[in-house]
Amino acid sequence: MQTPSKTSQLGRPRTPRLSRKAIGRAALEMFEEEESLSIPRLAERLGVRQSSFYKHVTGRQEIIELARGALVERAPMPELPSGSLDDVIREIFDSLRKAYGLVPALLPLLLTQPVSHPAALERYDRFVEAFEIAGAPRHLIIPALEALDSAAIGASLDAMTMESAWSINEEEEGTYPHLFAAKKAVAEHPVDRFAFLADVLSAGLRAAIDDD
C-alpha cells in the first residue's frame, strides 16, 4: 500500500491541470518576468509538458491572445464617465497605458493580431459606448479608439526602451547636432510623456471630432 507517488503523468489526469484561463494568466506572468514567451518554459511553469497546450489552444498566437485577455481581466473596468469628451478620452487613454505599461514585451505581439478575446472585446465595447454617450460622431469612434490604442502602446514601449529611442554617444554630438540638443533639452527639462500625449490626444481628437 504505497502512496501513489507515480509521477508518470500518463493519460488523462483525474483533475484538469490546464485551462485556457490558466494558460493566459501564466503567459502574461511570463511576459512580465522574462520579457518573452517560450512554450517549453511556460509548460515548466505550469507543471505540464509542452504538447499539452495543443489540447486547449491551436498554437502560439492563441496563447498570446489569451494573455491579452488576462491583461484586460486584471485591470478593472474604469468608472466610465458619462462625462465630457475630454474626460472620456483621458480616462480611456489612462486605462490603456496602465495596462500596457506592465507588459511592454507583449505589446509588439499584440499589435500584429486583431483583438478576438471576449474580455478584451467587451472592454472596447464599453469604450465605444462611452464615446457614444459623450456625443462623438459614430463613424469617428473607431478611428479615435485606434489612435488612443497605438499612442498608448507607443508610449509604453518608449518608456521601456530606457535612455532614449535614439542612441547616440557624446562624440556624435557634432554629427547630429539638432537631435543631440533636443535630447539635452528634454533631459534638463523633463516632460512626462504620458501626460503630454494625453494632452495632445485630447486636444487633437476633440478638434478632429468638432470639425465634423
Add this chain to the structure above:
Amino acid sequence: MQTPSKTSQLGRPRTPRLSRKAIGRAALEMFEEEESLSIPRLAERLGVRQSSFYKHVTGRQEIIELARGALVERAPMPELPSGSLDDVIREIFDSLRKAYGLVPALLPLLLTQPVSHPAALERYDRFVEAFEIAGAPRHLIIPALEALDSAAIGASLDAMTMESAWSINEEEEGTYPHLFAAKKAVAEHPVDRFAFLADVLSAGLRAAIDDD
C-alpha cells in the same frame, strides 16, 4: 584548362560577396516579400551561407537595424518646409507613414530597439531641425517626434491588419453592440485613417506646444 567552375566557395573570395549595405537592403526586401526575416533564407537570397553574416554583423538585431537604414535611404529626405509648425508636423508624419507603410512586418521589430543607424539618425536630426525652425520649444521636440513616430507606426500596422483591429462575427452583434455599431458606421462612412491622424496630431501638438 578548365573554366574555374569550382563552386566550393571556400576561403576568402576574390571579390566581396557581402557588405552591410547589401545585407540591409536584402533584409528590407525580404520583409516586404515574406513578411519576416530568416537568416538562412536571407543567405539564400544573397548566394551566401548563413554563417557569413557574422563577419559583418553581430547578430539578428543588427540586421534589423540595417534594414531600418535601408528603409530610410530608400525614401528621399522630404523638402523640409521652413514653414509653419502645422506644415512641419504634417510633412514629418507623411514622410514617416510613407516609409513605414511599405514594410508593416518590420515595424514591431523596429519598435523594440533604439535607432542607431546613421542614416536614420541623420533623418531624425533633420526633423528636429525643422521643429526648431518652426519655433517649437526645445524640450518638447523629442516628445513630439516620439508621438509622430508611434502614430505613424500604429496607423501603418492597423492598415495591414486588414478588415479591422477587432475581429467579431455577425452573430456576436448582440454581445458587443456598441463596437459592432461603430464598425458598421465607419464601414458605411469610411474615414481615411492617415488623414484623420494627421489632423489629430497637428491640432493636438500645436495645442500642447502653444500651451507652453
Add this chain to the structure above:
DNA sequence: ACAATAAGTGAATGGCTTTCACTAAAGAAT
C-alpha cells in the same frame, strides 16, 4: 458495461540563431 471523447505524455520533425575551427585571399611589413 461500453463506446466515444477528452486531457495529458513522449518522441520526433524541421525550423531557427549563433559559434567556432577551418580555408583561402588580401594587405602590410620586411
Add this chain to the structure above:
DNA sequence: ATTCTTTAGTGAAAGCCATTCACTTATTGT
C-alpha cells in the same frame, strides 16, 4: 619578393524553438 597578419567566407554542430502524432488513461454519454 617573401612572409605574416588580417579578413571574408564555409561547414558542421549546438542548443533553442513550435508543432504534430501515436499513445495512454480518465471521464462522459448511451
